[in-house]
Amino acid sequence: MPLDEKLEIDNNNGVKKKLDLDDVLTQELGQLGKYQLLTILLAAFPVVVAAMATNEYFFTTGRIPTRCLIPQCDGDNPEYAPEWVLNAIPGSSMDSFDNCARYRNSSAASGGAGQCAKEWFDSTQTEPCDEYVYQNTLTIVYDFGLACEEWKRSQIGSFRTIGIMLVQPITGYVSDRWGRRVALILNTFNAGCLGLIRSFVHSYEWFLVTEILEAAVGGAAFMSCYILVTELAGPQRRVIAGATMSTIYALGQVALGLIAWGVPAWRPLTQVIYVPHLLILAYFWIISESVRWLMSKGRYEESEAILKRVAKMNKRPLSDNSLQALRATAEAQKLKEKPKEPWLVIQVIRSPIMLLRCVVTPILWITTGLVYGGLNINSVNMSENRYLSYIYVALVEIPGYWTAILLLDRIGRKPVLIGGYLLCAGCQFAFAFIPSGYNGLSLTLYLVGKYAISTVVTSVYVYTTELYPTKYRQRLFAFTSTVGRVGSIVSPLTPAMALTVWEHFPSVLFGSFALLSGLLLLLTPETLGIKMPDTMEEAEQSSLRTRK
Numbered sequence: 420m421p422l423d424e425k426l427e428i429d430n431n432n433g434v435k436k437k438l439d440l441d442d443v444l445t446q447e448l449g450q451l452g453k454y455q456l457l458t459i460l461l462a463a464f465p466v467v468v469a470a471m472a473t474n475e476y477f478f479t480t481g482r483i484p485t486r487c488l489i490p491q492c493d494g495d496n497p498e499y500a501p502e503w504v505l506n507a508i509p510g511s512s513m514d515s516f517d518n519c520a521r522y523r524n525s526s527a528a529s530g531g532a533g534q535c536a537k538e539w540f541d542s543t544q545t546e547p548c549d550e551y552v553y554q555n556t557l558t559i560v561y562d563f564g565l566a567c568e569e570w571k572r573s574q575i576g577s578f579r580t581i582g583i584m585l586v587q588p589i590t591g592y593v594s595d596r597w598g599r600r601v602a603l604i605l606n607t608f609n610a611g612c613l614g615l616i617r618s619f620v621h622s623y624e625w626f627l628v629t630e631i632l633e634a635a636v637g638g639a640a641f642m643s644c645y646i647l648v649t650e651l652a653g654p655q656r657r658v659i660a661g662a663t664m665s666t667i668y669a670l671g672q673v674a675l676g677l678i679a680w681g682v683p684a685w686r687p688l689t690q691v692i693y694v695p696h697l698l699i700l701a702y703f704w705i706i707s708e709s710v711r712w713l714m715s716k717g718r719y720e721e722s723e724a725i726l727k728r729v730a731k732m733n734k735r736p737l738s739d740n741s742l743q744a745l746r747a748t749a750e751a752q753k754l755k756e757k758p759k760e761p762w763l764v765i766q767v768i769r770s771p772i773m774l775l776r777c778v779v780t781p782i783l784w785i786t787t788g789l790v791y792g793g794l795n796i797n798s799v800n801m802s803e804n805r806y807l808s809y810i811y812v813a814l815v816e817i818p819g820y821w822t823a824i825l826l827l828d829r830i831g832r833k834p835v836l837i838g839g840y841l842l843c844a845g846c847q848f849a850f851a852f853i854p855s856g857y858n859g860l861s862l863t864l865y866l867v868g869k870y871a872i873s874t875v876v877t878s879v880y881v882y883t884t885e886l887y888p889t890k891y892r893q894r895l896f897a898f899t900s901t902v903g904r905v906g907s908i909v910s911p912l913t914p915a916m917a918l919t920v921w922e923h924f925p926s927v928l929f930g931s932f933a934l935l936s937g938l939l940l941l942l943t944p945e946t947l948g949i950k951m952p953d954t955m956e957e958a959e960q961s962s963l964r965t966r967k
Contacts, residue, residue, distance in 0.1 A: 443726070448729050464695075465640050487550070506535050519567035574912070593605065594893040606643060615690060665820045766955055783883075787879055787936075815873070849864050
């Protein structure tokens with residue numbers, strides 16, 4: 420039906436019906452025209468720097484191989500793997516020896532640097548190191564003397580995620596109150612300032628504090644960008660817009676791997692990553708606010724100005740009826756007394772439909788954060804060149820994102836999500852129990868699992884956005900993402916779990932959560948072809964609506 424026929428006209432040719440932005444985008448302005456593409460292009464910069472900031476600790480806190488310092492053998496400039504190393508340290512080869520223990524000394528003899536006889540040591544007994552020799556000095560492990568303190572090193576990623584949990588509700592409030600653009604700029608600028616401060620600290624404690632603070636006040640830039648872009652896209656192009664944002668994020672990870680390869684030392688690497696964040700201040704003047712948010716706040720004059728710019732750039736006419744609807748709604752909004760609404764938590768509790776969604780979606784996000792983060796973190800240990808390993812695992816995300824694009828609008832959100840979770844679960848269980856020696860098959864299963872969870876990443880963003888109403892979308896989205904960070908908190912600890920619990924425990928954990936999430940999706944509605952709801956009532960009714 421043409422848009423003109425959908426608008427109710429009164430006797431004075433005024434418009435009674437509230438403007439439906441999805442109809443205007445679909446039938447008049449274009450669902451993904453030049454204006455929307457320009458917005459995506461502008462959003463690419465903060466998304467890329469956000470991807471680098473989120474993952475830089477993989478390299479700045481990376482494990483450095485160590486060995487015990489052997490005073491009677493090492494000179495003033497000890498070599499990490501000298502020819503005599505297996506005389507003093509347990510190991511099977513020159514490339515594989517204990518990082519944290521040495522044989523007990525059974526002799527007072529000392530031959531000086533370069534001399535270290537096997538007879539000087541009791542190979543039947545070992546003892547922990549007093550001092551260490553590091554293979555390199557590239558990460559904080561060397562600067563802060565972390566050596567064999569694996570849990571202390573690993574928990575940095577977990578504490579960073581706790582900071583991100585704090586930023587989600589704060590950003591949700593800022594975004595719903597002052598706009599998506601303000602939230603984006605504040606997050607990116609704050610991250611840049613604190614990241615630069617961190618590059619100058621000289622203790623583990625201050626490094627950890629600045630890591631948490633940066634995440635707590637600057638860790639939600641991608642979320643703000645994602646919502647800003649998808650709220651301007653039409654319903655049939657929202658998936659493409661969302662997947663494009665995820666693809667840009669993956670390219671940001673690739674850029675991080677390349678930069679870390681070229682600038683391996685952690686202090687200059689941190690500075691190279693965070694200095695560009697400060698350029699975000701220019702976005703106050705070069706990127707527009709979300710029209711959908713402006714309309715939800717009754718700021719229709721600003722909405723009208725932006726819609727006219729969209730029409731001009733997309734070379735599509737904006738009908739007089741749409742403008743009349745916009746102005747009539749603005750007048751009605753001014754005259755209408757706003758009713759006092761219950762606290763959002765009370766509204767959700769009173770609605771069984773919304774309550775179920777607020778229970779299921781955080782579990783989906785916990786699984787996604789756990790598996791996606793865990794596979795990323797473990798990727799740097801897959802080969803001798805950790806930079807290439809990281810880049811390969813980041814690149815395999817892109818086919819996953821575009822698989823979501825191809826399928827979400829064809830077979831629906833739920834089939835793609837369920838299929839992605841179950842494929843990921845199968846790969847994780849198979850990876851855990853495949854016999855040793857099948858390195859090629861293990862790598863294939865690892866990459867297919869990452870591909871599957873990457874398909875889920877794009878799909879779960881789209882699906883969650885469509886389940887929640889515009890008026891509360893950022894806050895409910897932030898709630899879901901905040902609870903989901905539990906998975907991201909656990910994922911940095913999984914390498915340590917593999918060492919202390921069971922080698923394949925992380926894979927079984929990933930597979931179990933993926934299987935659970937696939938089954939829970941049977942309880943939620945399909946959103947393919949459903950208009951993005953603006954109010955709580957529309958969100959509740961969305962499961963009853965027919966597809967377009």
